[in-house]
Amino acid sequence: MIFDRKTLNNENLTLFYKKLLMPRLVEEKMLILLRQGRIGKWFSGIGQEAIAVGSTLAMQNDEYILPMHRNLGVFTSRDIPLSRLMAQWQGKPSGFTKGRDRSFHFGTQEYKIIGMISHLGPQLALADGIALADVLAERKRSTLVFTGEGATSEGDFHEALNIAAVWKLPVIFLIENNGYGLSTPINEQYGCHSLVDKAVGYGMEGRRIDGNNILEVYHTINEINQSIRENPRPVLIECMTFRMRGHEEASGTKYVPQNLFEWWAGKDPVVNFERYLLGEGVLKPEEVPMIRKEMTALIEAEIEKVYTEADIIPDVETEIRDMYYPYRFPAAQPAATPVTSKRYIDAISDGLRQGMRKHHNLVIMGQDIAEYGGAFKITQGFTDEFGKARVRNTPICESAVVGAGMGLALNGYKAIVEMQFADFVTCGFNQIINNLAKTHYRWAQAVDVVIRMPAGAGTGAGPFHSQSNEAWFTKTPGLKVVYPAFPADAKGLLLAAIDDPNPVIYFEHKYLYRSISGEVPDNDCLIEIGKANTVKQGQQASIITFGLGVHWALECAEKHPELSIEIIDLRSLLPWDQQAVEASVKKTGRVLVLHEDTLTSGFGAEIAAHIAEHCFKYLDAPVMRCGSLDTAIPMNKALEDQFLAKARLKETMDRLLAY
Secondary structure (H helix, E strand, O other): OOOOOOOOOHHHHHHHHHHHHHHHHHHHHHHHHHHOOOOOOOOOOOOOHHHHHHHHHOOOOOOOEEOOOOOHHHHHHOOOOHHHHHHHHHOOOOOOOOOOOOOOOOEEOOOOEEOOOOOOOHHHHHHHHHHHHHHHOOOOOOEEEEEEOHHHHOHHHHHHHHHHHHHOOOEEEEEEEOOEEOOEEHHHOOOOOOHHHHHHHHOOEEEEEEOOOHHHHHHHHHHHHHHHHHOOOOEEEEEEOOOOOOOOHHHOOOOOOHHHHHHHHOOOHHHHHHHHHHHHOOOOOOHHHHHHHHHHHHHHHHHHHHHOOOOOOOOHHHHHHOOOOOOOOOOOOOOOOOEEEEEHHHHHHHHHHHHHHHOOOEEEEEOOOOOOOOOOOOOOOHHHHHOOOOEEEOOOOHHHHHHHHHHHHHOOOEEEEEOOOHHHHHHHHHHHHHHHOOHHHHHOOOOOEEEEEEEOOOOOOOOOOOOOOOHHHHOOOOOEEEOOOOHHHHHHHHHHHHHOOOOEEEEEEHHHOOOOEEEEEOOOOOOOOOOOEEEEOOOOEEEEEOOHHHHHHHHHHHHOOOOOEEEEEOOEEEOOOHHHHHHHHHHHOOEEEEEEEEOOOOOHHHHHHHHHHHOHHHOOOOOEEEEEOOOOOOOOHHHHHHHOHHHHHHHHHHHHHHO
C-alpha cells in the first residue's frame, strides 16, 4: 500500500491516524460487549474504516454526509460524543431516536449527517435533493452519499444517479465495494467488470480507488469536492475494500474463502497507515500505545456513562404526538373575500401559484410540468413567473423524485411532487411510507413535502389511471391525507398542506377538474387539515363521504327531496374529524359511509368501525357502507358505471331507512 501525503503536514497525518483508530477501537469494544450480552446487535465496519474517515475529513463541516450502517467513522470523525452514540445503540433517552430505531438509522442536523433506513438505496435520492437546495441557494457545497455494491442493483441507485446527472448536482456517490452483500458475492450481484463503469452510462465521471488507503480516499474526495463546488456535477467513486466480519455478527463469515481474509488482512487500513507513519517518523514507537491507551480510557468512560442512564419510560401520548412535527394552524385567517368563480382545476392552479409566491423556497417537481404545464395543464405558465429552477421537469423516476423532495426539505426548502396519476405513486411508495412518514418520529426532523395525487374514476381511463388509492396511505402514521371535493376546499387545503411542515398526500379528483365550479377566495385563505364540513343539513340519515362521493350524495339528495339527508364532507382523511361525524350520528341515528374506493378495506371501513364502537347507543340501524366493486377498474363506460359505488347508493340508502 503506497501512501502519498502530498501537502499534509505531520500534525494533519497524526490527526488522520487518531480519527482512523477511533472507530476501530470502538468496534473492538462493541464486540466485547456483544459477547457479554450487553448489546444486542452490531454491524461491523472493521477493515473499511479508511473510507468513512478519509471521505469525512475531506468534507466541510457544513456539508451533508449520508452514510450507511458500516460507517461508524463518519460519526466519530464529525466528533459526535461517543456517549450519545452509545445511548442511540442502547435505546436510551439521550439517543438520537429516543429508543425508536437502532444503530445508525437517524439523522442529525447539528452534525449534518442523514442516516439510512433499512431499505437500501433511498438515501441516494435524498442526497440529490440536499444538493439541489444548495444549488438553488447558490451555496458552493458538495454532498456525499454512501452505498454498498449490493444496493447498486436497486432501482433507487439508477434513479438517483440519473437525476443528479440530468440536473448537474454536486453529489459524490460513493460505493463501498466490500465483496459481499450479506453472503452474496459480487459475481452474483453485477455482470460488469467494475461498478464504476456504470458512470459513463449516466454521463458522469467515475473513479475506482483503494478504499483501504486513507490518504488516497481523502485526496480523491478532496480534489473532487474542490472541483464540483465550483462546477456542480455528480461523480461516482468505487472504493475497493473488504468486510472482515459478518454482515452483522450473528450471520458469521463461513461463506468467505479463507485466502480472501488472509489477503485483505495484509491491507488492513489501520495497521498499514500506522506502519507508514512510524516509517516516516511522524509517530514515535512509544506514542502508539499511549494514544491507544488514552482513547481506550475515553471509550470506556463514555460507554459506562450510558449504562447508568435511566431507561425510557413509555408514554402513549408522547409516542402519538411525536409522529408529527408540531404545527399550529394559523389562528387568524383572512376573510375569504373577494371571491371569484373558478373551476376545481383552476382553484388548484391558483393555490399552487399563491403558494409559490408566498414561499420563495418552494419547489414543484414532476413529469412534464414545466413548459408543457403538466398532463392536466395545472402548472401551465408557471415557468414564465417562477422559472425552471423552481418548476422542474423530472425524469420518469417517482422514487427518486419523492426522495429528492425529502432532501430539499432536509436542507431548508419546501417541495411539491406531482404524480402524473395517483396510480403511479406505487413506484415511489417506499420513500413515502418508510422515509417521509417515519422521519419525524425517529429523529424529530420536519419533512415539508406535499405529494399531489390526480386520482379517481369517471373518465374511462381503466385500471392504471383511475384508482382511488387513499387507503394505501390513511393507515400510515406520520402522513397527513386530504381529499377536497369543491374548488374552494381544493385551494384552501392545498395552501394548508404547503404551510404544514409535515408530509401531506393531496388527492385531487380528475373527474372534478373541469366538471364543477364554485366561488373561491382570491386571497391566501387556508382550510384547516382535519376539519370536516357539513354540506347539507338533514334529520333522517347521515352520509359520511369525501371527494367525488360528496357530489354523488348531493345528487342523490337532490333527486329525492322527500328524504332528509345530512351530508358530511370529511375533506381530510388523516387526521379525520371524529367530532363532526359523531355529532351527525347522534343527530340522525342512521349512517351511510360512502367512498369511491373498493368496498373491502376502503377508508370507509375505519369510519364505520369508529361509529360502531363510539356511537352504538345513538344508532337506530346498522352502519352501512357503500363502496365500489371489489375488482380492478374497467375502462368501458358501462362497466365503469357498474363498478362505481354510485350505482348502489340509492339502494343502500333505502335499506338503511327501511331498517
